[in-house]
Amino acid sequence: MTRHTLVMASFLLETHVMGAGPTGCMVALALAQQNQRVVLFDPQAFDALTSRSRAYAITHSSRRLMQSLGLWDELQKDLVAFEQLDLRDLAAGRQVIFVAEDLAKKNRGHRGIGWILDHRPLMTVLLRKLQQSGLVEMHLGGEAAPIPSPDSLVIAADGPSSPTRKSWGIHCWQHRYRQGCLTAKVVLRGIQANQACELFRPEGPLAVLPLGNDHFQVVWSAPMERCQERCALAPSEFLDQLAGILPQGIDPDLLLDQPKAFPQQWMLAHRLSRGRGVLIGEAGHRCHPVGGQGLNLCWRDVDVLVRSVQKGGSAKRIAARYGRQRWIDLILVGSATDLLVRCFSNRISLLVGLRRIALQLLKHSVGLRQLSLRAMTDGPLQIGRALPD
Template sequence: MKRKFDIIVVGAGINGKVMSLAAAHQGFSVGLIDQKKIVEDTLQKFDGRAYAIAFSSVQMLKNLDLWDKISKTAQPVLNIKVSHGTLEGGPFSSNITFKNADIEESPMAQMVEDRYLRQCLSSEIKKNNLVEVIEQKQVRQIIDYNDKKQLILSDSSKIQASLVVASDGIASPISKIMGIRKTGWRYKQSGLVCAVQHEYCSKNTAYQHFLPEGPLAILPLQNNIASIVWTENIQNASTISKMTDDEYLGALHKRFGDFLGQLKLTGKRSSFPLSLSIAEKYVTNNFAVIGDAAHGYHPIAGQGLNAGFRDIAALVDVITSARDRGENFSSLNVLNRYQEWRRFDNQTLGFATDNFNKFFSSYNPLLSSLRNFGMKIVEGSGYGKRAFMKQAAGLNGDLPTLMR
């Protein structure tokens, strides 16, 4: 095992692997470490998980020569239909339709199954000469060592890097070791994830239906399959999770309706608690956090992975520019540029998703009237709809080089 790297990435989920490949793309040597097995040679069974990859994130994957390997299994999102209502009364009359044709950048997003994305990244990691995989080992300690960081692993081996990047999930043990605290709270909601095969074609349309207990997202995949991200209060979610498949499908059908015809469960069912989490700082000397280690959001906007990709693109931009100018790319002065670039944007997204969830997840009749009025206003505003679509496509703000 190599002992010295330019960058060590801790956590080999999707963000960790993309960070490693993006850094290697700029000529940095990378050690990618995880307590689990990192490179899986076989395609996993479909488990219902999928991601809406925004236009700017697709551009990033193209620039990293990854998209061609993923695109064959992707499903473009050409329209988004937003509605709200109640379980008893059904949808209200007001709704919003966002059409891909209304913006130049097309499509605004691509749906990609988790298993295909992970397989592609594992394959690329395996053959990249600048990325060394250090799997099934934990980081026990991080110490300063001659203007670098030294990591002591669970087998007592030691490795060094100029920069350590935490990509080890929302709990992020590495961030805790480095003294980075988080602010946030748990929602009184859980997310239910599954996939269904439906009778009628969705015509590349994603649906977001807001109910008082939480939103239901219906996201198009290939072969008349939809990924479902379904939010319920904790008690309801616990009850639904214990149902048989037939009972579960019946509960889903009450919320889903029959506009796509008959439904059939496919893949696994899962659930997870929902929370908001924002790191109080993103950097210290020779150390930075990205992705879920830096921020965790309510899935109402479906932007968690895209925000992580933007972190990666911004961090790689900052350290590459610094290195090329002859600066110490892992110094606090340089890394603060990354923090200034991303922290406010991520805080804003967290604030927006939190308040959006509170606004729509309510039985309050006044809020219901405001929702109805607001949706009618947005539906009639071409400018407002285009602004939303630009945001969904990840095209607002200062785009990092990899996303252009």
């Protein structure tokens, strides 16, 4: 099939995207750029969609997707690069520092090991671009959307409790962690503005993500009741508790938002497509936030779905092809994050000993650091493959 007929064939496909979170907006934009007509529906209005207080760790696989959609330059001033990732296991007393040289060669020219991007600028730019597109029909704030025609591709991007997934009768495998996590934005002293940290503690991992200048987001995992108790503390007490667990020399000065607690689960839908419908983003899977993989995994769904649309065929064929192609990445990343949380959130002496050996090896082997960073930032399926530019 020539390029021309491919574009003509794909132009005839109408897509309905249920959910305008970061995954739904990204897929709507990517499809509109492929000349698809897109109907996008979300019960939340523009202001609610942009107002979540969260920052995302962006990896190189997401950087490539953002670049291909023209989002990278537009969001440049909001992307905070981190050039060092400081990984510590406090119970095992080991530390490994990842630097840009540990990245694959093709990723090194981009300054960061990864980036932190706040929800608000991301969603504002995405929603504005969608509003400006002549191919996207938006129905936000619960405004009724037209019923999809029998030939259209229906994309469920309506989040972890996905009403669309339930209406299609798709069940999930899931495991609810005893651990929850809380997120809070704070001012920190004694840490570089280009440094991110992942601290493994017996009660759960703590991520410290740079937001620019001396502002940081903490993602603090612990048993859910403890997260809720900490969220209810007065700001000074909260900062005291945080000071007690941060490595020596790093001190919290100010709390910038109200800490919020979230339950954590590993979840994977039994199937990712049904008829002409597909599940993408957290409608189809969820993993623990350790390693900041969540949104990046959702955006790799977008990449694979758009490639499936480009290959052509009926909505049913596109959906089935996507469903088959996403399994391995989702299972590998979900299992890796689950294993990390289980092995590192304890003081069991056998495991502490094994962690000591593993981290010592990682510290002294560039090859191992490159391998683990490649899996985290490009996805495990890219190991051993030539990376695109």
